[in-house]
Amino acid sequence: MLAACGQTTSTDNSGASQESSNENASDALAITDPQVPDIDLSAYDISQSKLGTVNSDGLREITAIADLTPHSELLEYVEPALEAAGLKVVLVATAADATTLEKTQNGEIDFNFYAHWPYVNDQNETNGFTIVNAGDIHVEPIRAYSDKYTSADEIQDGDVVAIPNDATNEYRALKILEDQGLITLDDSTDSTLSATVDSIVSYEKQIEIVELDSAQIIPTKDDFDFFITNTNKALEAGITSNVLFSESGENNPFANIIAVAQGNENDPAILAVVAALRSDAVKKFIEEKYNGAVIPAE
Structure with missing residues (x-):
């Protein structure tokens, strides 16, 4: 050992x-x-x-x-x-x-x-x-989880999502929201691998994004319609929430x-x-x- x-x-x-x-x-x-x-x-x-x-x-x-x-x-x-x-x-x-x-x-x-x-x-x-x-x-791969929904198609206007607030993981969270067609980010974020909510140029779905310290996301997950976190956090916490969508591992x-x-x-x-x-x-x-x-x- x-x-x-x-x-x-x-x-x-x-x-x-x-x-x-x-x-x-x-x-x-x-x-x-x-x-x-x-x-x-x-x-x-x-x-x-x-x-x-x-x-x-x-x-x-x-x-x-x-x-x-x-x-x-x-x-x-x-x-x-x-x-x-x-x-x-x-x-x-x-x-x-x-x-x-x-x-x-x-x-x-x-x-x-x-x-x-x-x-x-x-x-x-x-x-x-x-x-x-x-x-x-x-x-x-960073993932979106929910205890309320079983599919990303169920996400509605007015839903609240928690995302990590550090520079690199916030970019990753916002990027998978963009990949799902929920928001659009400024083009410059892909070259810097860094983004915040201020980098959002449009909302295709009127969701509210809450930036949190990563350690607080899983303990407060019941306060949100869905949440985005690193898979190692989910594995360590043993959560059974539904996976709505995930970052790709290819060329990551x-x-x-x-x-x-x-x-x-x-x-x-x-x-x-x-x-x-x-x-x-x-x-x-x-x-x-x-x-x-x-x-x-x-």
Whole structure:
């Protein structure tokens, strides 16, 4: 079992947080299929890694922060293959928070696995970080859910929808509203991958859009006719709301990544983690376990 310590806070790709306990994390990390995945990491000489330390079992230990679902679950799945290659990933937290990227930047952890590149790049520019993308792993397509409706065709004038209020995920939410023919966005938003309600040039359906902190959307979902959130939030919360429509995974720029401090992207330990998570075995695991709520990156 991947090690995790302390009480953690769960975030979506935007960095918004909510409380989560280590006990719940352990339950959710349990993989029902004990079969060791068929992943060949023989091309990576972990003994040449400059990261982490070698433990008493002779395994090189590196540290990471990863969100619970699906990130930590995927790391749990590839753990036997990594250990066979001489590598152990120690999760210092099973969820990210606002300090995770700073900890990656200053070397307190060796990698993080919770966010997509547009978010990380935005944080680089805002904070002066130089974190880089070591590899795209999976897409969590943002989705519209409802406890009131079973189809997008039922959406009416006057309906109220909650959407995340951080720059990248708000764009994603508004974009799928546009794709459904409910609104039209300014053309410039597609090049910047950023939008707010001020970017709406017309409403084809007279809906009211409420911008909320991502962590508040699911707890307050009963206040809205439908709501838009990241699928990892829906998976972690175990919601059974109807899916009205979803972002496409094809050519999606919002793949969740293995993020590392600049200069560590070619370290053998990081290359092995990325290779394991991008393996055919993991792609199959994702497709079978998450039923479209998580999609392997291209």
